[in-house]
Amino acid sequence: MGGSSNPGPSVIRAAFPARALAGLGLLAAFAFLGPLAYPVDPAAIDLSNITAGASPAHPLGTDESGRDVLARLMHGGRVSLVVGVAAGLVALLVGTVIGGIATTGSGWVESVAGRLVDAAMALPAFFILLVTLTLFGGSTGALVLAIGATAWMGIARLVRAEALSLRERDWIVAARALGKSPLSVFARHILPHLVPTLAVAATVGVAHAVLTESALSFLGLGVQPPRPSWGNMLTGAQLNLAQAPWLAVYPGVAIVLTVLACNAVGETVRVRATALPRSTRRRDGP
Amino acid sequence: MIRRPATSAAAPGGLGRFLARRAGHGILVLWLVTTATFTLIHAAPGGPAVLADPKLTEVERRAIERRLGIDQPVPVQYVRWHANLARGDLGNSFLYQTAAFATVLDRLPNTLLLVGLALAASIALALPLGVYLAQRPGSWPDRLIGAVNFAALAIPTFWFGIVAILILAARWRLLPAGGMVTPGEASLLDRLRHLLLPVAVLALPLSAELIRFARSSVAAGLVAGHLAPARARGLVRRELLRRHVLRNALLPVLTAVGLQVPILVGGAAVTETVFAWPGLGRLGVEAALGRDYPLVMAIALVVATTVVIANLALDLVYGWADPRIRVRA
Numbered sequence: 001m002g003g004s005s006n007p008g009p010s011v012i013r014a015a016f017p018a019r020a021l022a023g024l025g026l027l028a029a030f031a032f033l034g035p036l037a038y039p040v041d042p043a044a045i046d047l048s049n050i051t052a053g054a055s056p057a058h059p060l061g062t063d064e065s066g067r068d069v070l071a072r073l074m075h076g077g078r079v080s081l082v083v084g085v086a087a088g089l090v091a092l093l094v095g096t097v098i099g100g101i102a103t104t105g106s107g108w109v110e111s112v113a114g115r116l117v118d119a120a121m122a123l124p125a126f127f128i129l130l131v132t133l134t135l136f137g138g139s140t141g142a143l144v145l146a147i148g149a150t151a152w153m154g155i156a157r158l159v160r161a162e163a164l165s166l167r168e169r170d171w172i173v174a175a176r177a178l179g180k181s182p183l184s185v186f187a188r189h190i191l192p193h194l195v196p197t198l199a200v201a202a203t204v205g206v207a208h209a210v211l212t213e214s215a216l217s218f219l220g221l222g223v224q225p226p227r228p229s230w231g232n233m234l235t236g237a238q239l240n241l242a243q244a245p246w247l248a249v250y251p252g253v254a255i256v257l258t259v260l261a262c263n264a265v266g267e268t269v270r271v272r273a274t275a276l277p278r279s280t281r282r283r284d285g286p
Numbered sequence: 287m288i289r290r291p292a293t294s295a296a297a298p299g300g301l302g303r304f305l306a307r308r309a310g311h312g313i314l315v316l317w318l319v320t321t322a323t324f325t326l327i328h329a330a331p332g333g334p335a336v337l338a339d340p341k342l343t344e345v346e347r348r349a350i351e352r353r354l355g356i357d358q359p360v361p362v363q364y365v366r367w368h369a370n371l372a373r374g375d376l377g378n379s380f381l382y383q384t385a386a387f388a389t390v391l392d393r394l395p396n397t398l399l400l401v402g403l404a405l406a407a408s409i410a411l412a413l414p415l416g417v418y419l420a421q422r423p424g425s426w427p428d429r430l431i432g433a434v435n436f437a438a439l440a441i442p443t444f445w446f447g448i449v450a451i452l453i454l455a456a457r458w459r460l461l462p463a464g465g466m467v468t469p470g471e472a473s474l475l476d477r478l479r480h481l482l483l484p485v486a487v488l489a490l491p492l493s494a495e496l497i498r499f500a501r502s503s504v505a506a507g508l509v510a511g512h513l514a515p516a517r518a519r520g521l522v523r524r525e526l527l528r529r530h531v532l533r534n535a536l537l538p539v540l541t542a543v544g545l546q547v548p549i550l551v552g553g554a555a556v557t558e559t560v561f562a563w564p565g566l567g568r569l570g571v572e573a574a575l576g577r578d579y580p581l582v583m584a585i586a587l588v589v590a591t592t593v594v595i596a597n598l599a600l601d602l603v604y605g606w607a608d609p610r611i612r613v614r615a
Contacts, residue, residue, distance in 0.1 A: 126552025135330035259440035
């Protein structure tokens with residue numbers, strides 16, 4: 001996975017982003033269009049038919065309350081994907097703004113912002129999330145903001161590192177010499193060059209947010225039942241592991257596929273961006 | 287891409303100055319945590335009064351509010367709250383009716399055991415594997431481990447735990463499904479059997495991350511310019527690796543470990559819950575579910591302090607491993 005092992009664009013690699021994007025599209029279609037083709041109520045409880053195996057009436061069986069697993073998987077996917085994408089975008093926005101401030105402000109502003117990013121990176125994010133969700137509850141909005149607010153640091157660092165290396169390039173020096181404000185230099189001359197980096201960061205951010213949401217919901221701190229999410233479906237599954245092991249399989253596989261697809265898209269963009277003839281790009285991390 | 291800030295490694299003044307800087311950074315981290323916590327308490331619906339146990343009577347609540355100084359202006363409260371923290375007074379747990387700080391310290395060793403073993407196992411796995419794979423880029427083991435890593439980073443920790451329980455504990459009955467010991471049986475073997483699954487689950491994503499770092503930094507070291515003269519001096523491959531490649535590769539790996547520690551303690555919270563492990567993380571989840579505000583905050587602060595101390599310890603190793611820091615002393 002390290003950059004140096006990639007022997008260049010091969011046919012397989014060229015087909016990869018299409019496949020990963022198609023995978024993401026399929027998952028989204030499953031969650032958002034699926035319920036149109038399969039209009040079963042995910043909340044309908046049927047206590048006479050709990051933890052049943054697959055049948056024509058319930059293609060993926062029923063859960064511990066007799067609810068249809070396929071319908072819950074679709075509706076849970078909506079919640080998980082919406083929270084994941086929204087939180088990923090919050091992290092991207094905050095990270096870009098703070099990373100930008102850390103490279104375009106006056107000397108001490110840059111230094112303070114840089115320190116803050118480093119310090120925030122050392123915070124145990126999960127426990128900050130515990131505090132936040134305890135105080136504000138697990139509404140979707142709170143969840144999105146809390147996950148986004150604890151995941152921007154890596155992006156800010158990335159933006160800062162790239163912007164610092166770009167800053168000495170001729171066209172930027174020229175723009176500054178023309179008397180453009182730091183903000184306009186950042187927005188018009190630096191930001192466009194960060195697009196591949198930000199695209200990678202966005203996919204990684206969404207993958208991270210999907211994982212975090214699922215963990216929080218699994219623990220009972222995220223999406224609240226009876227509303228399904230892939231994470232909280234697994235809470236019930238663990239309690240019924242002996243009778244209905246398949247309940248633990250479907251939501252887990254859905255999460256893994258989503259994260260894999262996001263990471264694969266990001267990885268491809270990254271490889272393609274590094275393959276461009278840009279000699280200054282650093283290649284010292286994974 | 288991720289490195290410790292270059293300024294600290296290149297700072298003049300040697301190891302002492304370096305460590306002082308890093309300690310200053312640690313204090314900044316702790317200040318961020320306390321300030322964020324303070325802000326969250328005051329921004330929460332109901333304000334700081336949520337810290338008073340809802341089960342108390344009106345008179346008792348008033349008394350506690352006065353004791354907590356909630357009637358004071360916010361800046362005064364901010365200073366006072368920090369003074370209380372410095373004395374280790376984090377209030378009482380609603381759930382347990384004990385001093386929150388002491389309750390948290392009670393559970394800390396169990397979590398340290400889990401996290402420490404996972405960290406040690408991951409490093410022990412990642413370093414040799416990274417060295418091995420870096421010398422064989424594109425070979426089948428390199429591709430295989432690359433694919434495994436890619437998958438490992440996409441698996442939610444708790445789900446991996448559930449699947450491990452499902453197969454190894456429920457189906458094959460090889461290992462216990464949770465807890466620290468079997469009641470009535472306190473042998474070392476029994477304890478190890480209980481440790482195996484949680485440590486493995488916690489170590490999986492960490493190992494994946496560290497193997498990638500170790501591999502790419504050794505690979506970078508193998509093509510570095512200083513190797514040619516060393517090779518010309520006639521150093522054998524093993525010696526070359528040890529003295530000129532591994533030593534340099536260690537630094538980014540250490541940095542990666544430092545960055546992973548806060549993520550690792552988060553993973554511990556999930557792992558502990560899945561495996562009913564009586565540690566800090568599980569306590570934190572219980573406290574959060576029970577809206578036990580003082581306990582949740584005590585846990586967040588103790589975890590943050592532990593992470594800061596762990597990072598300082600890593601900085602000591604860093605100072606030892608990076609001669610640039612010592613030479614300037």
